[in-house]
Amino acid sequence: MSQKVTVSVIKADVGSVAGHSKPHPKMMRKCEEVLTEGVKSDVINDFYVTRVGDDINLFMTHYKGENHKDVHALAWTAFQGAAKLAKEMKMYAAGQDILSDAFSGNIRGMGPGAAEVEFVERGAEPMIFFMADKTEPSAYSMPLSRIFMDPFTTTGLVIDPRAHEGFRFEIVDVMDSKKIVMSAPEESYDILSLIGDTSRYAIKRVMSKDKNIGTACVVSTEKLNICAGKYVGKDDPVAVVRCQSGLPAVGEVLQPFMFPALVAGWMRGSHYGALYPCTVDDSDPTYFDGPPRICALGFQISNGKLQGCEDPDGPLGKKVPVDYFSGSVWDEARRKAVRASIYMRQHGPFMPSILGPEEMEYTTRPAVLAKLKDRMEKID
Secondary structure (H helix, E strand, O other): OOOEEEEEEEEEOOOEOOOOOOOOHHHHHHHHHHHHHHHHOOOOOEEEEEEEOOEEEEEEEEOOOOOOHHHHHHHHHHHHHHHHHHHHOOOEOOOOOOOOOOOOOOOOOOOOEEEEEEEEOOOOOEEEEEEEEOEOHHHHHHHHHHHHHOOOOOOHHHHOHHHHOOEEEEEEEOOOOEEEEEEEOOOHHHHHHHHOOOOOEEEEEEEEOOOOOOEEEEEOOOOHHHHHOOOOOOOOOEEEEEOOOOOOOHHHHHHHHHOOOEEEEOHHHOEEEEOEEOOOOOOOOOOOOOOOEEEEEEEEEEOOEEEOOOOOOOOOOOOOOEEHHHOHHHHHHHHHHHHHHHHHHOOOOOOOOEOOOOHHHHOOHHHHHHHHHHHOOOOO
């Protein structure tokens, strides 16, 4: 049996220049230096360091499987190094996503988000890396349901014999730390009844029913405010999606993002805004710290390494991915996202612009209610 490769994407916000904008280049270079040493010491095979907004994203490949302590320790070391530089330069929110001083063997629950997928490489292995800023894991639920359940999005569900069998969905209850695996198309309506509640349920993993293909998609579903017990920043989730040959085609995976859905997050993690598809360079949060951004980068996974448009024999870590949202075809989606976000902002602090009471538990609202408790009177 062929050796399984693991793709690990681990992200964190450890500081940025002038508010929630972008990490300092020195912080990015520090991560590259740490991951370079990781390749030299055989912890990982290959890497790429990028960002979306103020979040640093580490793409890594290796043969150690998911949740491996050495891989997670490497990412932790990179983020710690970047956070140290951020504090020295007095960057905004320096070390924000680092919730502990000591590494415990797994990065989950310690602040950073992680999406990891292990699989046997097919003849060609195209993969899309999604990176979102100023939003939460359930922002992926609507597009993923359309990609893997809706034949009006993915024609392959009708005409590709392997995709025609459908997919299995691992859905997590992020509030109660529970999960369930459900099957589409048989349980499509039941799946939608859960993930339609974006404050509580999110898609963690999508799996092909063809065992020769395996996992098709993984999302980072860590809820930062639940990990910290207070609001310290939005989750800014990542997702990796394998494409083609029994899985949705690249174009089918991208199509749902033409609709700029309203997602939770945005300013102070407490508002609904339209998901804005953009390039990495265009991902700096500006308008009301947003709108929420989504980037999509493409690589081939080739012999355990990331292969973009760069020379295969080029310098380590210097990659040229396909930046899918760079084309003018996405301008209409961006215009819609801006128009929708302006409309939502005109509600000010009133619903539906702000989130519901469950999500507001991690803001100032509990303190305000506690202060007013003795002044509350029963209505006769």
